[in-house]
Amino acid sequence: MPLFSRKPQSSTHAVTIHFAQPMSPHVRHAQEDGIVGTLLPQLDASAVIIGGGTALSAEGEPVAADIELTVTAVDIDRVTIELLGVLESNGIARGSWVAVDGRKHPVGSTEYVLLRTHLHSAASEDLTGVTIALQAALGSGAIGWHDETYAGATGPVFVFSGSSAESILAALRPTLPLHSSLGAAELASVTAGAAESK
Structure with missing residues (x-):
């Protein structure tokens, strides 16, 4: 040694x-x-x-x-x-x-869902309340969580992630009609590439 x-x-x-x-x-x-x-x-x-x-x-x-x-x-x-x-x-x-x-x-194992708000001008919209409501719909983390919001081509885009994109979609779908500002919003699963208008 x-x-x-x-x-x-x-x-x-x-x-x-x-x-x-x-x-x-x-x-x-x-x-x-x-x-x-x-x-x-x-x-x-x-x-x-x-x-x-x-x-x-x-x-x-x-x-x-x-x-x-x-x-x-x-x-x-x-x-x-x-x-x-x-x-x-x-x-x-x-x-x-x-x-x-x-x-x-x-x-990596998570899946992502985008919520395109189609709000061309979000300055007059209270997106904080919408964010809280959407996060509550996801069980405050039990189903998924809100990662960030960025400026999309037609307005703010919310990014949600979790173990199942389909579970996130199922949780968010009933929440969108409750908010008039999200009447034209679109949910899109990044994993599946599928989009749907609300």
Whole structure:
């Protein structure tokens, strides 16, 4: 047994995180801050963001996002396992993945539903009350939850996620007619790609 053991050496790795879900740039930046500023330092690792962005639909709405990093760590396998666990616990969508040095690791189990309000001008609308009512319809998290609201092509778009898109749709359908401002709203399952007008 050697008298002196070598300190493990850090190595640098290319890491890409793909979020298969509608995510505005604001939320993507929050994910970056959490990964680079909080998670990786806890694992004795560091990272530099080298790329990424938000993929948009033809209408200009977010449909997916990527974060590209250069990660320096002593144990990249541990970092990968912890990163996958945190993403899963944070509700990353089915179809997402993390690539480490080109090797993809699938992650994610949630499904998403969009509520396109078709309110061209939401300035006079009390969207806070609508948000509370919609979240209550989802059992305050028992069926799903409200992730964010972003500005869509024809007005605010609510993003809801949970273990079952169909369960979210079934819970929200009866709630829409109760709000006159949502008379033209449209529910769309991101997973199934199906849309329906209300």
